[in-house]
Amino acid sequence: MRGLVPGVVAFTLIAGFVHAAEEPNTLTIYSSRQAHLIEPVLDLYTEQTGVAFNLHTGKPGPLLERLSANGEDGDILLTVDAGNLWHAAQRGLFSVLGSETLTRSVPAALRDPEGQWFGFSRRVRTIAYNTQATSPEELSTYEALVEPQWKGRLCLRTSKKVYNQSLTATLIAHHGEEKAEEIVRGWVANLAMAPFSNDTKALKAVASGQCDVTVVNSYYFGRLMREEPDLPLDLFWSNQEDRGVHVNISGGGVLKNARHPAAARAFLEWLSQGEAQGLFAELNQEFPVNPEIPAVPEVQVWGEFKADSLNLSETGRLQAAAVQLMDRAGWR
Amino acid sequence: MLPRLLGNTLLLAAGVAVGTSVLGVALAWLVSAYRFPGSRIFDWALMLPFAVPTYVMAFVFLGILDFQGPVQEALRDWFDLPGSWYVEARHPLGVLAVMTLVLYPYVYMLARASFLKQGTAPLDAARSLGLTPWQSFLRVALPMARPAIIAGVSLAVMEALADFGAVAVFNFDTFTTAIYKTWFGFYDLSAASQLASLLLTFVFVVLCLERYSRARARYVTQGRTVGLVVPQLRGGRALLASGACALVLAVAFIIPMGQLLFWVWDSVAAPSSGYLGLVGRTLLLGVMAAVVITSGAFVMAYALRKNPGPITHMATRVGTLGYALPGSVLAVAVMLSLSWIDRQLGGIWEAITGVATSTILVGSMASLMLAYFARFLTLAFNPIDSALEQVKPSLREAAQSLGIVGTEAARRVYIPMLRPSLLTAALLVMVDVMKEMPATLLLRPFGWDTLAVRIYGLTAEGLWERAALPSVTLVLVGLIPVFLLAGRSRR
Numbered sequence: 001m002r003g004l005v006p007g008v009v010a011f012t013l014i015a016g017f018v019h020a021a022e023e024p025n026t027l028t029i030y031s032s033r034q035a036h037l038i039e040p041v042l043d044l045y046t047e048q049t050g051v052a053f054n055l056h057t058g059k060p061g062p063l064l065e066r067l068s069a070n071g072e073d074g075d076i077l078l079t080v081d082a083g084n085l086w087h088a089a090q091r092g093l094f095s096v097l098g099s100e101t102l103t104r105s106v107p108a109a110l111r112d113p114e115g116q117w118f119g120f121s122r123r124v125r126t127i128a129y130n131t132q133a134t135s136p137e138e139l140s141t142y143e144a145l146v147e148p149q150w151k152g153r154l155c156l157r158t159s160k161k162v163y164n165q166s167l168t169a170t171l172i173a174h175h176g177e178e179k180a181e182e183i184v185r186g187w188v189a190n191l192a193m194a195p196f197s198n199d200t201k202a203l204k205a206v207a208s209g210q211c212d213v214t215v216v217n218s219y220y221f222g223r224l225m226r227e228e229p230d231l232p233l234d235l236f237w238s239n240q241e242d243r244g245v246h247v248n249i250s251g252g253g254v255l256k257n258a259r260h261p262a263a264a265r266a267f268l269e270w271l272s273q274g275e276a277q278g279l280f281a282e283l284n285q286e287f288p289v290n291p292e293i294p295a296v297p298e299v300q301v302w303g304e305f306k307a308d309s310l311n312l313s314e315t316g317r318l319q320a321a322a323v324q325l326m327d328r329a330g331w332r
Numbered sequence: 333m334l335p336r337l338l339g340n341t342l343l344l345a346a347g348v349a350v351g352t353s354v355l356g357v358a359l360a361w362l363v364s365a366y367r368f369p370g371s372r373i374f375d376w377a378l379m380l381p382f383a384v385p386t387y388v389m390a391f392v393f394l395g396i397l398d399f400q401g402p403v404q405e406a407l408r409d410w411f412d413l414p415g416s417w418y419v420e421a422r423h424p425l426g427v428l429a430v431m432t433l434v435l436y437p438y439v440y441m442l443a444r445a446s447f448l449k450q451g452t453a454p455l456d457a458a459r460s461l462g463l464t465p466w467q468s469f470l471r472v473a474l475p476m477a478r479p480a481i482i483a484g485v486s487l488a489v490m491e492a493l494a495d496f497g498a499v500a501v502f503n504f505d506t507f508t509t510a511i512y513k514t515w516f517g518f519y520d521l522s523a524a525s526q527l528a529s530l531l532l533t534f535v536f537v538v539l540c541l542e543r544y545s546r547a548r549a550r551y552v553t554q555g556r557t558v559g560l561v562v563p564q565l566r567g568g569r570a571l572l573a574s575g576a577c578a579l580v581l582a583v584a585f586i587i588p589m590g591q592l593l594f595w596v597w598d599s600v601a602a603p604s605s606g607y608l609g610l611v612g613r614t615l616l617l618g619v620m621a622a623v624v625i626t627s628g629a630f631v632m633a634y635a636l637r638k639n640p641g642p643i644t645h646m647a648t649r650v651g652t653l654g655y656a657l658p659g660s661v662l663a664v665a666v667m668l669s670l671s672w673i674d675r676q677l678g679g680i681w682e683a684i685t686g687v688a689t690s691t692i693l694v695g696s697m698a699s700l701m702l703a704y705f706a707r708f709l710t711l712a713f714n715p716i717d718s719a720l721e722q723v724k725p726s727l728r729e730a731a732q733s734l735g736i737v738g739t740e741a742a743r744r745v746y747i748p749m750l751r752p753s754l755l756t757a758a759l760l761v762m763v764d765v766m767k768e769m770p771a772t773l774l775l776r777p778f779g780w781d782t783l784a785v786r787i788y789g790l791t792a793e794g795l796w797e798r799a800a801l802p803s804v805t806l807v808l809v810g811l812i813p814v815f816l817l818a819g820r821s822r823r
Contacts, residue, residue, distance in 0.1 A: 034793050036789065055778075061660070070674065200796075209416060210416070223794075
């Protein structure tokens with residue numbers, strides 16, 4: 001008993017300095033996309049090539065601080081939301097990849113114009129509605145949700161979520177700040193209840209008739225319908241008559257101080273094509289970025305859509321303005 | 333925005349302070365001063381909610397009580413209410429209820445230990461001087477337990493102030509959510525840290541005021557006393573006492589666990605591989621951190637007794653503030669300091685070996701332990717410190733007169749006397765470390781995923797029901813130290 005305490009302290013301190021050994025054939029990935037949405041893809045790559053992975057998941061903010069402080073630490077950064085990628089690029093975390101394969105596989109709107117980061121799956125943020133209370137004819141654009149007919153019928157997720165910040169950033173990009181604020185104020189005025197902490201809660205509120213429409217990422221809809229197929233819910237692709245629906249990405253790039261830059265780049269190129277590209281999207285019911293790869297049938301049934309062609313780096317550039325705008329408009 | 337933020341934050345602090353102290357002290361007094369049906373079981377069972385993480389309690393609470401939950405559905409059914417009828421469950425009172433139910437055990441455990449240690453002698457004396465039982469509670473037992481109660485309440489309030497998980501579920505804006513919004517919305521870490529230091533200053537001032545207000549009081553106990561028999565409650569009073577304890581236990585533990593188990597049963601997902609690994613790592617981190625932090629806390633509390641001066645006082649005050657700092661902010665602060673050291677060490681290393689390296693501390697177990705240390709020191713410090721406060725000075729003098737001083741005195745006098753408190757401190761730390769999420773997420777070495785990390789991964793994607801399985805497991809693992817605590821402290 002007497003030796004126990006010093007023993008544990010000593011063990012902890014010694015164990016404390018033992019790092020995972022540097023293996024030449026191991027890529028280190030930092031990711032704010034969750035592990036269960038990546039691991040199957042990594043396993044497939046390991047199976048095909050023998051390259052192994054160290055995967056470290058976490059929140060995007062703290063991860064970026066860690067990588068900024070310790071540049072030599074990893075090979076690849078994956079995150080969700082283009083805003084996060086833009087911030088990482090601003091801090092000079094990524095190296096410029098002059099990869100022809102990536103440039104060909106990923107449409108121009110979904111990658112950094114300078115080639116620092118690339119989207120690998122598309123997440124469409126669009127309108128979902130209650131099929132018993134609303135007909136699709138009533139719906140048209142995000143902007144139209146400010147109209148008086150939606151008074152007390154709209155539900156939204158909290159403005160703290162980066163997906164809403166990016167959507168608002170695209171409003172600023174298309175309409176200018178003044179008009180964008182007017183739109184957001186209009187939404188807030190039409191809210192049926194306080195904003196929800198996540199998309200699924202907002203969808204359930206719509207399904208149960210607490211409100212009639214909301215704006216969500218399509219995969220939340222897909223997941224909920226897989227569990228409860230009888231819910232009176234459907235998706236509506238917004239803004240098809242004008243610029244197209246807002247598309248965000250899950251993406252990444254090779255870190256500037258990567259120990260294995262060539263291997264990291266080869267992995268990302270592999271991820272942008274073929275089987276891997278399909279699997280990466282399928283894991284979360286998202287859409288592939290590569291136009292040659294079809295979405296899984298489960299997602300295809302939602303129909304074709306026209307996507308906003310605004311380059312996503314704009315959403316990063318305008319994110320801070322969007323956050324302030326939503327604050328002023330009282331979107332909690 | 334600012335007035336609402338400050339209002340919400342003060343409401344949260346005040347509500348949790350009142351809620352946890354009323355619930356914690358009342359229950360502790362009931363089980364330690366009376367016997368009633370079930371009192372022996374309630375005595376330990378009332379500690380169980382301590383194993384439930386705040387964020388888990390919050391999503392379970394909303395799952396049960398919001399519009400689509402079973403309660404409101406049943407109400408609409410029974411009373412034939414219109415389908416659109418609802419009560420907004422995401423109410424500030426809901427946040428306070430969740431926080432109080434999860435955090436009252438801090439007050440309960442510390443107050444209970446203090447009441448038990450007082451023994452019945454002071455109360456008998458009070459009664460013999462003509463005080464009613466109620467008066468003797470208010471004028472004798474309660475003031476004597478004050479350091480313990482304050483220690484418990486301050487832990488509860490600090491945790492509530494630093495909480496992000498539960499308030500985010502309710503979309504309830506506090507100072508901490510503002511800190512995160514500044515950080516993640518603008519990527520402005522320095523503005524976020526300024527806000528965080530404001531929060532810390534507030535906590536610091538309040539704690540100093542409390543210290544000052546009881547600066548001259550002494551809380552020495554007579555040691556173990558054999559008192560009269562603990563009174564047995566009968567009839568309506570017994571029923572009331574049992575009922576109150578059962579109600580709290582049901583609402584704070586049994587019903588939430590039932591809901592989690594229902595979700596586990598209901599969800600299609602089978603436990604993925606590597607579950608045992610998650611449990612093992614969670615436990616191992618808890619044990620390692622408990623040993624390291626308790627040792628550190630003892631050294632600090634002992635130094636404070638041995639060398640009470642302005643420097644040691646200030647050092648302990650500041651050193652125990654970490655608990656009020658939002659987890660991710662603290663984790664990044666630790667990470668940034670360590671990476672600075674890493675760069676210096678890396679330079680030296682490169683000069684010697686010619687191999688460039690910049691990651692020595694960051695991402696090592698040591699960095700994670702340091703973050704835990706900064707965050708949970710107060711958790712271990714408070715029980716040890718209040719136990720030291722109750723050691724009679726005459727004992728130290730007696731030891732001194734026998735020539736036992738310095739580390740010898742610590743080893744032969746203090747540690748044996750403090751063994752129960754040291755164990756309490758270690759178990760408290762262990763439970764909280766296992767529930768901890770943000771620092772573990774940022775600083776864990778590769779492959780060190782824990783149950784809390786798994787829960788984060790699922791809830792971040794909105795998979796609340798699938799998070800039920802790791803949540804139940806985390807609560808069950810957390811029950812191990814809670815049972816040890818309870819069993820050890822049984823009369």
